Amino acid sequence: MSPARRWLSERQRVEATGPILIVGAGLAGWTVATTLREEGYAGELVVLGDEPHPPYDRPPLSKGALRRTTALDALTLPGADRAAELGIDLRLAHRVVACDPATRTITLADGTALAYGELVIATGVRPRTLPGALTVRHRDDLAALWALPPDAAIAIVGAGFLGSELAATLRELGHPVTLVTGSGAPLADQLGPEIATVLARWHTAHGVTLRHGRVTSVAELAADTVLACLGSEPNTEWLTGSGLPLADGVLTDADGRAGAHEWAVGDVAREPAGRIEHRMAASTAGVRLGVRLAALLADREPPAPLAAVPYHWTDHYGATVQAYGHVAGDLERQVVAGSVDEDRVAVLCGRDGIVVGAVGIGLPRALVRAAKLIRDGAGYDPEAFAASLRTAAAAGPARPR
Numbered sequence: 261m262s263p264a265r266r267w268l269s270e271r272q273r274v275e276a277t278g279p280i281l282i283v284g285a286g287l288a289g290w291t292v293a294t295t296l297r298e299e300g301y302a303g304e305l306v307v308l309g310d311e312p313h314p315p316y317d318r319p320p321l322s323k324g325a326l327r328r329t330t331a332l333d334a335l336t337l338p339g340a341d342r343a344a345e346l347g348i349d350l351r352l353a354h355r356v357v358a359c360d361p362a363t364r365t366i367t368l369a370d371g372t373a374l375a376y377g378e379l380v381i382a383t384g385v386r387p388r389t390l391p392g393a394l395t396v397r398h399r400d401d402l403a404a405l406w407a408l409p410p411d412a413a414i415a416i417v418g419a420g421f422l423g424s425e426l427a428a429t430l431r432e433l434g435h436p437v438t439l440v441t442g443s444g445a446p447l448a449d450q451l452g453p454e455i456a457t458v459l460a461r462w463h464t465a466h467g468v469t470l471r472h473g474r475v476t477s478v479a480e481l482a483a484d485t486v487l488a489c490l491g492s493e494p495n496t497e498w499l500t501g502s503g504l505p506l507a508d509g510v511l512t513d514a515d516g517r518a519g520a521h522e523w524a525v526g527d528v529a530r531e532p533a534g535r536i537e538h539r540m541a542a543s544t545a546g547v548r549l550g551v552r553l554a555a556l557l558a559d560r561e562p563p564a565p566l567a568a569v570p571y572h573w574t575d576h577y578g579a580t581v582q583a584y585g586h587v588a589g590d591l592e593r594q595v596v597a598g599s600v601d602e603d604r605v606a607v608l609c610g611r612d613g614i615v616v617g618a619v620g621i622g623l624p625r626a627l628v629r630a631a632k633l634i635r636d637g638a639g640y641d642p643e644a645f646a647a648s649l650r651t652a653a654a655a656g657p658a659r660p661r
């Protein structure tokens with residue numbers, strides 16, 4: 261179908277017959293809401309979240325907020341403290357338990373039914389648990405960690421982004437920390453062997469005990485507290501029986517559409533390219549959906565979404581690991597600057613002769629240059645790219661004119 265015909269058929273389906281309801285008051289849901297207002301949508305807009313706090317940013321929970329160098333109130337997302345001024349009906353501590361697309365209604369835990377014109381599903385994910393272990397997903401989860409004596413030994417099961425980052429932060433706070441990494445080094449599956457080698461070295465140098473193997477019970481660990489960092493489950497139970505397509509998340513098309521009047525965004529959404537649990541992906545998708553819905557409701561053709569190179573990061577021991585595009589899995593990969601023996605390294609990743617990703621530590625300019633190659637779909641030539649980085653380094657930083 262041509263883009264124009266597709267827009268016409270979509271326009272017929274998206275009508276302002278009721279409020280836009282956004283379920284999930286996290287980054288993705290709140291970004292959709294504020295973008296709708298910025299784009300001129302003036303209709304009724306309700307955001308429902310089951311947490312008692314205004315929408316807030318989660319990444320600092322394993323970094324500055326846990327360290328208490330960032331105040332919890334500073335995590336509040338822009339505009340979330342002036343929802344009424346923005347004309348957004350923000351209803352906190354409201355849990356949604358059911359959805360019926362046939363009647364376009366959702367049901368709250370207290371039995372209240374709310375009708376919608378368009379529904380945005382932004383309920384995120386929750387941590388997989390291990391009985392007896394703590395988890396970190398919500399700001400209220402930090403209280404249990406702050407209550408521990410400073411010498412409490414902590415075992416962290418799972419060495420993905422969250423487990424590895426929490427190990428670094430809790431170690432910096434003085435706790436004896438054991439990080440259970442399964443078979444490989446921390447973050448090897450997510451960022452590749454080069455970064456995993458550096459992180460394993462850093463953890464060991466800071467006194468984190470790395471333990472390999474599978475843990476199925478907290479009793480197997482000699483620790484005062486166990487933290488489960490075993491990945492997550494999408495929050496889709498309230499959609500069971502709704503007829504919306506569910507399979508490890510809410511299945512959507514590339515525009516975020518899950519049903520005739522239902523959309524999904526953020527960690528809970530599984531687009532054709534997959535389900536992504538990263539901050540920038542959630543905010544980019546939130547902006548994209550807000551722009552699209554505002555245009556459709558105003559009878560305007562939605563603009564083509566800006567092509568953004570996916571980006572994510574993680575902080576360990578004061579350093580930031582940055583990743584653009586695809587950096588894990590079955591890829592060609594080569595170190596193009598620094599080395600794994602240093603604390604600075606950049607790796608270029610390719611697939612089928614095309615640059616698809618770059619990951620590194622301490623070399624942000626090299627990664628920004630690589631991101632341009634990813635954006636342009638450039639041919640994979642790591643030697644030439646490494647040479648261009650050396651030339652740029654020899655020329656020194658560009659001077660402002």
Ligand SMILES: Cc1cc2nc3c(=O)[nH]c(=O)nc-3n(C[C@H](O)[C@H](O)[C@H](O)COP(=O)(O)OP(=O)(O)OC[C@H]3O[C@@H](n4cnc5c(N)ncnc54)[C@H](O)[C@@H]3O)c2cc1C
Nearest residue numbers: 284286287288309310318319356383384526527537538539
């Ligand atoms: C500790 C931590 C550190 C992180 N660090 C990084 C990082 O360094 N870099 C990075 O790229 N990403 C990081 N992330 C990931 C990033 O925070 C997420 O990708 C982002 O928060 C996703 O936003 P979201 O709105 O989709 O989901 P969420 O932020 O989870 O928001 C969903 C909201 O919906 C609510 N909800 C769920 N079910 C219902 C219901 N039935 N009714 C009403 N409300 C409901 C939830 O309680 C929640 O408030 C981190 C995440 C965590 C937890």
